[in-house]
Amino acid sequence: MAGEVRVGTSGWQYDDWRGEVYPPGVGPGKWLSHYVGWFPTVEVNATFYRLARETAAERWRDTAPPGFEFVLKGSQFITHRLKLRGAHEAVGRFFAPLVPVLERTAVILWQLPPNFRRNLDRLREFLELLPPTHRYAFEFRDDDWFHPDTYALLDAHGAAHVWLSSSLTRRHELVATGDHVYVRFHGLSEDAYRHDYRDDELRPWAERLREVAAAGTAAWVFFNNDAAGHAVRNARRLVAMLGEAARPWPPPSLDPLSVLEADGGVVDLRHSDRATLPGR
Template sequence: MPRAPGRFRVGCSGWQYLHWRGSFYPRDLAVGLFLEHYASVFETVEVNNSFYRLPEASTFEAWKERVPSDFLFAVKASRYLTHMKKLKGPEEPLSRFFERARSLGRKLGPVLYQLPPRWPKNIDRLEEFLAALPKRRRHAVEFREPSWYAEDTYRALEQAGITLCLHDLHGSEAPKRFVGPFVYVRFHGSGKKYGGRYPDSAVGEWAERLAGQVRRGRDVYAYFNNDWGGHAPRDAVRLREAIERRLGVDDPA
């Protein structure tokens, strides 16, 4: 029996950007309505500010009430866990994170763990961390140091059911290798960090690649982090539409 296709969601890394007024948000739109406008265009967003300061449970709860029922928040874990502790002793910070983030209920999507640059591969630490992750959640790990891109890393992720985050940040780009039960991609900028418009060729190549994963039954989450100049929402729409064309659908499914 053929495998049922996965579902794909494309969005941006954040929505609270004042400089998107006039290019994505109406110029006179109140900041307090940014999320509602964003959620009228996209089905998912990646929460980045949680990396610097974990929102209160009440904040997550308020966000949940402002978006449609099928909207998903991907949430980046705290830098306290990934950068300060470097994954050591993860139980308490993980417990604190999920105690608040679970207020999103069914709208909590994948959790992203972005590891620090200049921290080379430590496979024992990684395996201990992966073993502590809640099994019922979706998790993705983004590496920022090239030594992590190795077979023992991929094997540890696969065995734990954790996804390798693919990204294009210059100097630590991830190989275009799909590891884990779903696909998680971050676009950090074209030609400049967190800026620049992705050319049609790049959007087309990624659309082909991601549509292939959807056909194989994998769910796909893709987020644009090139917020400067308002390129992120425009590029996200372009990628979404390109994937739809390749799958022959009008809406992501």
């Protein structure tokens, strides 16, 4: 359904999730298999730091069950080094190894650096060279970008302005652009990624996202406060607050063999207590 809210986390490969999220004895190669039983979507952070390998894209595709959606984070070489300038060849190199997973990709996220001020000509040029077959979202870390002209340009190209819950920027404007909504929770404390959201911090977001869903707009929401498994707990809590506005997951069609083997046993992800994680 177009108006569903998909909730997940920014990445899944975190060593300090061992024992907090992933059962003991489970190696990194099985972490994604476990994750896809919890959430219907994930941000792939690895594509921000380096070009993907085609074999990795194939593995992500083959691990995810039907209905699961990836979000790919755009290359930092494009956003932070080139700052979107003359990026035609770099964009081609970014997409080429990702072909196997593109059909399972819902959105491509571009996060601009805090030292990149508003440059509408450069943003327009970049938007025009992106393949029109995908949804895009843009996260701005410099407050200068929070401007009506920025929103108008994104909207004209169907791209989403990322809504932020974050201590990393001073301004957070919830202006919807394009045909979808994209939200990132970075954390509100001084050490943002270690922030553990309280219910009173999540409730206003749940209310706003229920309004988004009721209007028939698709939304993707990701928690980036990965420390100690906070992102998973907070994401599950938001899903509970969203109620019927959240995409139901896992679907009844999910093969019970899509499970995690640990310590010689099998955990059925459809019937295990996914909403309860061990405390710190």
